[in-house]
Amino acid sequence: MxxxxxxxxxxxxxxxxxxxxxxxxxxxxxxxxxxxxxxxxxxxxxxxxxxxxxLRQAVLTGQDYCSRCGARQGEGVGVVERCSRCEEFKEGFSCSEISAVGDYEGVLRELCIALKFHGEHQVAHVLAPYMIQQVFDRGFARRVDAVVAMPLHALRQWKRGYNQAELIASPLAKAIEKPLWLHTLKRHRGTQKQSELSAAQRKANVDGAFEIRARRASSIEGKTLLLVDDVMTTGATIKEAALTLKRGGAKAVFAAVVARSIVGADS
Ligand SMILES: [Zn+2]
Structure with a gap:
């Protein structure tokens, strides 16, 4: 595919x-x-x-992964429901399952950086097919009602000029034939960059960072949503966003990311 x-x-x-x-x-x-x-x-x-x-050098998750956090596992391990990389999050990520195209290293890391920091919008169209493949393979495509992109704080988006998660979520939503719900979550305070913080600080940094926009509040009730982001490190941001969606009435939340970071190795 x-x-x-x-x-x-x-x-x-x-x-x-x-x-x-x-x-x-x-x-x-x-x-x-x-x-x-x-x-x-x-x-x-x-x-x-x-x-x-x-592109051929990209190391992909394939069939060996943790269904809970999306982390790639060793070849032949198969599917595990909890791994050493998500052990810290004993309470979970508020997501039913998370998929990741691969680890945040090598080619995938370079592509994520080019998309996020170097304004290379077209990278989203290179990454999206891998994400789409995962979302179909993992069965998320038929289980979700709509796609939600992880929002940036308005000031950060204004400075960057775009939201990289939206650039990936857009072709993904189209491919799985589900609506892309823009302006669903609002990041209502400028959190410090997660990459600059320790794991404990990351949790505190995003605590209460999201709210549901009023225009979307009535349509979330009972829906199963697919949250899309580019990079997942500890999972604190995804967890907070998913929790906010569920508090707003979502029945369940799945998440799909391009790269699952090895904690401490991200930029
Ligand atoms: Zn895991």
Missing amino acids: IGALMGKRGPAYEGCLNPFSLVGGLLDLLLPRHCVVSGRPLGPDETSCVAPEI
């Missing part, structure tokens, strides 16, 4: 001159594109922003 999704190209213009590819080719000559991870110049036929040889 990933191949099918990622292999999508525009229509073939056999036997005639395609004005769009002509313009695209000229632009490539004038403004050569480069792989956002390796910096290798990309050829005119390479439509992705990531070189294929780099």
Whole structure:
């Protein structure tokens, strides 16, 4: 499926001159594109922003994972319901299950950084197919009613100009044919960057950080929601957001992230 999704190209213009590819080719000559991870110049036929040889290096979760926190497990371990990486969260994440495309390291880490901090929006379209695959494989797609992107605080979103979670959630919602509920959760205070804090501080930092926007309050009741974010470290943010949705009447919350961070190893 990933191949099918990622292999999508525009229509073939056999036997005639395609004005769009002509313009695209000229632009490539004038403004050569480069792989956002390796910096290798990309050829005119390479439509992705990531070189294929780099993308192949991404270490994916596959069939060995913790259903509770999404962490990748050793090859052949299979599915576990609790792992050493989520042991700290004895009370859970307020989510039925969490999926992660892979660990926050190597190529996936570089892609998340490019998307979040370097304004490389097109990375979302590289990552989304992997996320979609997971959401189908794990059975979330048929169990959820709507997709909710993890919000940024308004000031942070204004500074960044976009919300990377929304960029991933949008193609995901489309692929699973579920509505994307924008403006559902509000991050009503500017929390300190989670990456700058210890595990205990992360929990305190997000405590009470979310509220449900009034316009969405009546539609949440009884719904099963899929919360989407780019990176999960301890899970404190996901837990707080899921808890807020459930307090607002959601029946259940699943979560899907691109990368499950190894605590202490994130940037
Ligand atoms: Zn776990």
